[in-house]
Structures are given as structure tokens and as C-alpha cells.
Amino acid sequence: MPTALGELDLLGMHLSGYGLPGSSAVAYGIACMELEAGDSALRSFCSVQGSLAMFAIWKWGSEEQKEKWLPGLAAGTEIGCFGLTEPDSGSDPASMKTRAVRDGDGWILNGSKMWITSGSLADVAVVWAATDDGVQGFLVESGMEGFSAPEMHGKLSLRASVTSELILEDVRVPDENRLPEVQSLKGPLSCLNEARYGIVWGVVGAARSCYEAALEYAMTREQFGAPIASFQLTQEKLVEMATKVQQGYLLALQLGRLKDEERITPAQVSMGKRANARMAREVSSTARTILGGNGVTLEYPVMRHMNNLESVYTYEGTDEIHTLSVGMALTGIPAFAPPAGDR
Ligand code: TGC
Ligand code: FAD
Numbered sequence: 300m301p302t303a304l305g306e307l308d309l310l311g312m313h314l315s316g317y318g319l320p321g322s323s324a325v326a327y328g329i330a331c332m333e334l335e336a337g338d339s340a341l342r343s344f345c346s347v348q349g350s351l352a353m354f355a356i357w358k359w360g361s362e363e364q365k366e367k368w369l370p371g372l373a374a375g376t377e378i379g380c381f382g383l384t385e386p387d388s389g390s391d392p393a394s395m396k397t398r399a400v401r402d403g404d405g406w407i408l409n410g411s412k413m414w415i416t417s418g419s420l421a422d423v424a425v426v427w428a429a430t431d432d433g434v435q436g437f438l439v440e441s442g443m444e445g446f447s448a449p450e451m452h453g454k455l456s457l458r459a460s461v462t463s464e465l466i467l468e469d470v471r472v473p474d475e476n477r478l479p480e481v482q483s484l485k486g487p488l489s490c491l492n493e494a495r496y497g498i499v500w501g502v503v504g505a506a507r508s509c510y511e512a513a514l515e516y517a518m519t520r521e522q523f524g525a526p527i528a529s530f531q532l533t534q535e536k537l538v539e540m541a542t543k544v545q546q547g548y549l550l551a552l553q554l555g556r557l558k559d560e561e562r563i564t565p566a567q568v569s570m571g572k573r574a575n576a577r578m579a580r581e582v583s584s585t586a587r588t589i590l591g592g593n594g595v596t597l598e599y600p601v602m603r604h605m606n607n608l609e610s611v612y613t614y615e616g617t618d619e620i621h622t623l624s625v626g627m628a629l630t631g632i633p634a635f636a637p638p639a640g641d642r
Contacts, residue, residue, distance in 0.1 A: 305375030311349035317369040324558035328500035336504030339607035340459035347416045350493035352379025355425045359478040380421040382412035399428040408470040418448040418463025436478035445470040456610040499571035500551040502579035505604045509586035510540040547575045566628035573621035
């Protein structure tokens with residue numbers, strides 16, 4: 300699958316140089332939308348590969364790192380992952396415990412990451428760790444001594460996606476594997492902007508797929524001697540869903556245009572991720588009601604999308620975190636943590 304995505308130029312498609320496609324942000328967004336109309340896991344794989352792992356190297360890496368990794372990651376012959384979240388550090392990555400300590404011409408990494416998409420598949424993990432000089436990114440290669448990536452099992456969402464822990468026990472990483480251009484949380488958060496932008500578009504695809512399944516079902520399923528689409532209550536649901544999908548699409552398109560003009564802000568990306576993930580979650584839920592009992596089966600795509608969207612609503616910044624990010628942009632007041640005296 301990864302090499303097929305590479306052949307279609309879908310991995311890191313909005314990045315340029317190093318043989319990368321350099322497409323517009325809008326074109327990248329449309330690709331995310333179509334991939335997620337299939338399954339959020341497919342878009343997730345592309346997001347993590349292109350917008351998180353490749354973008355981190357492209358934006359913050361050395362020339363040698365870019366030349367070494369970007370062509371293979373773009374082709375899908377190599378797989379990347381992005382390790383920020385930890386067991387005790389999700390919404391608040393500044394509290395991370397993974398630590399890198401200088402040791403001669405290299406670094407010793409200790410800690411663990413959790414919920415890492417493609418972790419067990421990856422040839423290279425972009426691991427963010429606290430150092431004496433701020434948060435830094437390290438390219439941890441599979442097979443490095445002390446590094447393992449066990450797969451997490453039992454997900455009821457994004458079942459087509461591999462999710463893993465990353466365990467780092469005295470892993471020695473040469474300094475040439477440290478991303479040299481950033482020493483702050485700005486490093487990982489800048490990558491999240493890219494992936495969140497892809498989600499703004501992606502979830503429109505999932506919502507559209509649910510709407511289309513519900514429309515087709517409503518036209519053909521008969522009760523009380525008539526297609527259920529002929530009932531006013533069903534039509535109201537269809538109209539609401541179609542409107543929401545269209546609004547989500549227009550929001551994504553406008554953000555894409557702003558991104559292509561290099562005018563988009565992180566708060567706008569937060570607003571888009573929050574609004575469209577909410578939209579898709581609502582549309583999938585309404586679509587499921589139209590399918591009646593059939594809606595809870597795998598025969599139709601709706602409940603699969605609905606379950607996937609629970610992850611999408613949570614990862615890349617939860618709904619609440621994006622609410623607070625937009626709230627801070629509007630008011631200038633950060634409300635992420637209770638005042639010191641109330642803790
Ligand atoms: P704060 O003090 O505000 O900022 C620290 C530094 O980062 C800069 N910054 C950003 N830079 C670029 N883009 C952004 N969106 C940025 N937000 C902040 C900021 O300017 C500062 O730079 P500098 O130079 O002064 O050092 O940071 P904070 O610790 O107060 O955090 C703010 C908060 C809560 C918004 C942030 O921590 C956050 O976004 N939390 C959510 C964590 C999250 O989204 N994790 C996602 C993990 S990856 C994932 O889920 C992949 S899912 C798979 C898939 O995509 O399919
Ligand atoms: P917590 O941060 O513990 O949040 C729990 C609840 O508390 C949420 O509702 C949250 O919004 C709320 N909350 C937290 N802080 C506040 C606050 N200040 N105000 C109000 N409410 C608050 N991470 C990676 O680094 N790389 C990956 O590839 C990756 N892939 C993932 C794939 C999947 C399938 C999933 C489910 C997650 C993935 N993640 C990944 C992790 C994801 O980014 C985190 O789950 C997410 O950031 C939330 O962190 P948490 O799960 O620790 O929840």
C-alpha cells in the first residue's frame with residue numbers, strides 16, 4: 300500500500316525540492332478528502348508520513364537528513380512516524396518526560412511514546428524529547444539498540460491503522476540524527492499545523508461518504524409503502540447533512556487558498572479542525588439513523604466512519620484544545636490551565 304500511495308505522489312505531495320511533487324495546499328487537501336472518503340486510516344497514514352514525519356525533516360532537518368530520508372519516504376519504500384504523545388502527556392506535550400542527554404558525539408534517549416500511528420511499521424521515528432536546551436527532534440531508526448515499537452491492540456476506531464508505543468531505553472542516537480534547526484515545542488507544533496490542515500479536508504470526505512450512503516439508502520428503502528426519502532423527517536436530515544458537508548468543504552477550500560497564499564494562521568487551522576471534525580461526527584451520526592438497523596453493520600460505510608471519527612475528533616488536538624486555542628486567539632487570554640492558586 301505505501302508504495303502505491305508513493306506512485307500516486309500522495310506522500311508529502313505539498314512539499315517541494317528533493318524530488319517531491321510541490322503541489323498546492325488545495326490539491327493536497329482534495330487528496331486528503333478523497334482518501335478519507337475511503338477510510339480515515341488511509342488519510343491518517345498519508346498525514347503522518349507527509350505532514351508529520353516528512354515535514355519535520357523537510358522543515359527542521361539538515362541537508363544530509365533531507366537527502367537521506369525524503370526520497371524514500373515520498374516513494375513509500377520507507378515509512379515514518381511521529382512520536383510526541385506520551386502515556387502521561389497528551390494534550391500538554393510541554394509536560395513530556397522523554398529525555399535526551401548529550402553523550403560525547405551523540406545523545407542518550409530514554410522515555411516512551413504512546414498512540415503512535417505507523418510506529419511498528421516505521422523505518423524512522425521522529426521522536427521529540429526534552430533536552431537541557433529545549434525540546435528537540437531525533438531521527439530514531441528501527442533496529443537501534445534499546446528502541447522498540449510494540450503495536451497497540453484493541454482499538455474500535457481506525458482499525459485499518461497501525462498504532463504503537465515507542466519505547467526508548469538508553470537508545471544512543473548520533474548527533475547527525477538530531478534535527479538541528481529547532482529547539483522548542485515550536486518544532487512539533489509546526490508539524491501539527493500541517494497535519495491538522497489535512498484533517499480539515501479529510502473529514503469532509505468521511506462526512507460526504509456517510510451522506511451519500513444515507514441518501515442512496517433513503518431512496519431505495521421502503522416503509523409504510525413509500526421510500527423513506529419521501530418522509531419529511533428524512534428529507535430534513537438529508538438537507539442538514541448536505542448543507543453541513545458543503546459548508547465544511549467551503550471552509551476547507553478557503554483555508555487552502557489562505558495556505559497557498561501563505562496567510563493562514565494556526566488559530567484558523569484550529570478553527571477549521573474543530574469545526575469540520577465536529578461536522579463530520581454529527582453527519583455520520585445522523586446518517587446512521589437513516590440506515591436503521593443496517594446502520595450498525597459493516598455492510599455500509601457509515602458506522603466505520605463514525606467510529607474512525609472518534610479518533611479524528613481526539614487526535615491532532617482534541618476538540619477542547621482547539622476550542623481553547625481559538626478562544627485564546629479571540630480574547631488574548633490563555634485558559635488551558637487553572638490559575639496557579641486553584642491547582
Ligand atoms: P506555547 O507556549 O503556546 O508554544 C510553544 C512554542 O510553540 C509555538 N507554537 C506553535 N508553532 C507553530 N504552530 C502552532 N500551532 C503553535 N502553537 C504554539 C509557540 O510560538 C512557541 O514558540 P517559541 O518559539 O516561543 O518556543 O505552547 P503550550 O505548551 O502552551 O501549548 C499550547 C497547546 C496546548 C495549544 C499545545 O500544546 C497543543 O496543541 N496541544 C495539543 C497536542 C496535540 O495536538 N498533539 C497531537 C499529537 S500528533 C497526533 O495526534 C497525530 S494523529 C495521526 C494523524 O494525524 O493522522
Ligand atoms: P488527554 O490530554 O488526557 O485528554 C483527555 C480529555 O481531557 C480530553 O477530552 C481533553 O480535551 C481534555 N482536556 C485536556 N486538557 C484540557 C484542558 N486544558 N481544558 C479542557 N479539557 C482538557 N500522537 C502522536 O504523537 N503521534 C501519533 O501518530 C498519534 N496517533 C494517534 C492515533 C490514534 C488512533 C489516537 C487515538 C491518538 C493518536 N495520537 C498520536 C495521540 C493523540 O494526539 C492524543 O490522544 C491527543 O493529543 C489527546 O491526548 P490524550 O489521549 O492523552 O488525552
